[in-house]
Amino acid sequence: xxxxxxxxxxxxxxxxxxxxxxxxxxxxxxxxxxxxxxxxxxxxxxxxxxxxxxxxxxxxxxxxxxxxxxxxxxxxxxxxxxxxxxxxxxxxxxxxxxxxxxxxxxxxxxxxxxxxxxxxxxxxxxxxxxxxxxxxxxxxxxxxxxxxxxxxxxxxxxxxxxxxxxxxxxxxxxxxxxxxxxxxxxxxxxxxxxxxxxxxxxxxxxxxxxxxxxxxxxxxxxxxxxxxxxxxxxxxxxxxxxxxxxxxxxxxxxxxxxxxxxxxxxxxxxxxxxxxxxxxxxxxxxxxxxxxxxxxxxx
Amino acid sequence: xxxxxxxxxxxxxxxxxxxxxxxxxxxxxxxxxxxxxxxxxxxxxxxxxxxxxxxxxxxxxxxxxxxxxxxxxxxxxxxxxxxxxxxxxxxxxxxxxxxxxxxxxxxxxxxxxxxxxxxxxxxxxxxxxxxxxxxxxxxxxxxxxxxxxxxxxxxxxxxxxxxxxxxxxxxxxxxxxxxxxxxxxxxxxxxxxxxxxxxxxxxxxxxxxxxxxxxxxxxxxxxxxxxxxxxxxxxxxxxxxxxxxxx
Numbered sequence: 001x002x003x004x005x006x007x008x009x010x011x012x013x014x015x016x017x018x019x020x021x022x023x024x025x026x027x028x029x030x031x032x033x034x035x036x037x038x039x040x041x042x043x044x045x046x047x048x049x050x051x052x053x054x055x056x057x058x059x060x061x062x063x064x065x066x067x068x069x070x071x072x073x074x075x076x077x078x079x080x081x082x083x084x085x086x087x088x089x090x091x092x093x094x095x096x097x098x099x100x101x102x103x104x105x106x107x108x109x110x111x112x113x114x115x116x117x118x119x120x121x122x123x124x125x126x127x128x129x130x131x132x133x134x135x136x137x138x139x140x141x142x143x144x145x146x147x148x149x150x151x152x153x154x155x156x157x158x159x160x161x162x163x164x165x166x167x168x169x170x171x172x173x174x175x176x177x178x179x180x181x182x183x184x185x186x187x188x189x190x191x192x193x194x195x196x197x198x199x200x201x202x203x204x205x206x207x208x209x210x211x212x213x214x215x216x217x218x219x220x221x222x223x224x225x226x227x228x229x230x231x232x233x234x235x236x237x238x239x240x241x242x243x244x245x246x247x248x249x250x251x252x253x254x255x256x257x258x259x260x261x262x263x264x265x266x267x268x269x270x271x272x273x274x275x276x277x278x279x280x281x282x283x284x285x286x287x288x289x290x291x292x293x294x295x296x297x298x299x
Numbered sequence: 300x301x302x303x304x305x306x307x308x309x310x311x312x313x314x315x316x317x318x319x320x321x322x323x324x325x326x327x328x329x330x331x332x333x334x335x336x337x338x339x340x341x342x343x344x345x346x347x348x349x350x351x352x353x354x355x356x357x358x359x360x361x362x363x364x365x366x367x368x369x370x371x372x373x374x375x376x377x378x379x380x381x382x383x384x385x386x387x388x389x390x391x392x393x394x395x396x397x398x399x400x401x402x403x404x405x406x407x408x409x410x411x412x413x414x415x416x417x418x419x420x421x422x423x424x425x426x427x428x429x430x431x432x433x434x435x436x437x438x439x440x441x442x443x444x445x446x447x448x449x450x451x452x453x454x455x456x457x458x459x460x461x462x463x464x465x466x467x468x469x470x471x472x473x474x475x476x477x478x479x480x481x482x483x484x485x486x487x488x489x490x491x492x493x494x495x496x497x498x499x500x501x502x503x504x505x506x507x508x509x510x511x512x513x514x515x516x517x518x519x520x521x522x523x524x525x526x527x528x529x530x531x532x533x534x535x536x537x538x539x540x541x542x543x544x545x546x
Contacts, residue, residue: 210396
């Protein structure tokens with residue numbers, strides 16, 4: 001294909017957007033509305049998930065040992081724990097380390113004076129952080145089955161609440177995505193149907209004069225992709241502006257919550273959302289225009 | 300290369316023997332009713348000017364659609380420019396149509412493009428170099444008397460002018476055949492005669508011209524070959540003929 005033909009095709013693709021202003025606007029608005037809703041829900045759900053994940057990371061299980069368990073055995077158990085799939089991190093706290101932390105806290109700097117021996121002897125333990133809070137039960141059952149284990153401290157309620165909320169969010173996300181997808185397909189197919197009636201005559205004329213399918217299709221496909229990209233760029237810009245504003249508003253007005261609520265940064269959200277929306281927009285435009293034109297190519 | 304030359308020679312031979320348009324016992328039946336064409340045989344030689352006349356439902360439009368390869372025949376064979384259209388693959392149709400100029404009653408111009416772009420579009424399809432296009436388009440517009448209106452949009456033109464643009468578009472690639480389906484159907488008598496005069500001039504340059512029409516006055520006055528159709532069959536085919544009345 002000649003360069004002049006390629007340039008002509010690109011020029012026609014852009015010109016088509018302006019030739020059918022109302023059709024283009026309707027298409028851009030349809031794609032933009034769908035992707036706006038998608039982006040909005042993604043932003044909310046991703047943050048929910050992030051906050052939950054942060055909360056989950058704080059959930060730990062503590063394991064204490066029977067009196068007289070040797071250091072070697074404790075170290076061996078520690079190794080076994082770290083190999084478990086439920087475990088993300090394991091920290092060993094010796095009884096001296098614990099006394100050095102709690103002693104000053106409860107008895108002041110001269111805490112050692114009244115205690116010739118470490119009162120927390122035998123309280124050395126492993127603090128275990130979970131990779132997935134829903135796996136806590138399995139880990140606890142296994143830990144309790146080790147003869148040298150005296151006690152396992154854990155919070156069943158925290159784990160079950162977090163894992164329940166996590167599951168709920170997963171279902172809600174899935175539900176919303178399915179609904180959005182259905183709405184998008186409905187709106188886009190309607191827009192494509194309008195496009196078909198607008199294009200019919202034009203495509204027929206081109207075919208009668210001897211244009212190949214590619215020559216007819218290429219400007220429409222490019223037009224569809226440009227419309228899709230525009231339809232994606234607009235909601236991305238709106239969501240980004242809104243998100244930045246919402247983040248700074250929450251940080252300013254609800255500073256007290258900043259310890260509990262850890263939001264994703266703009267870069268984290270849009271690092272994923274931007275390529276996905278642009279790809280989906282261009283993809284919808286591409287498929288929509290292919291479907292529109294294809295119906296009339298057999299002239 | 301040798302194969303291509305052989306094919307070209309064979310095609311030329313077929314045109315010499317059977318004409319540039321050759322329909323052999325052609326039948327076309329639509330899924331819903333009686334045959335639109337019923338055993339038609341027709342030879343049109345290179346450089347001829349032929350009127351195809353007949354009332355509504357006589358099969359004229361179906362004939363044009365077969366020649367354009369918009370439809371395929373149910374029976375018999377349709378050969379245009381030495382090609383058997385039934386054997387033409389979908390991807391070969393565009394190339395075939397580029398040698399076939401077409402003009403319709405409703406002009407079928409690209410409404411959002413100006414006169415120049417409408418005519419140039421046919422040249423873009425065959426990837427004519429831009430420099431050549433810049434010579435050819437004004438030249439053909441001058442031939443049809445629209446040199447000064449190249450910037451106008453179709454809606455700014457009269458019916459006669461729009462038909463001239465359609466004619467220019469059909470001719471700019473120098474086709475071997477020009478098919479005109481009711482070219483004067485939407486025009487007043489003055490414009491109708493001007494279009495017919497242009498078609499005659501085009502025919503004088505060697506282009507085969509096939510005109511489907513209802514216009515009795517023009518057919519009778521021009522004294523060209525007239526093929527009359529009725530209910531899907533050819534009822535008369537006369538050199539220097541006239542419009543035959545139904546009754």
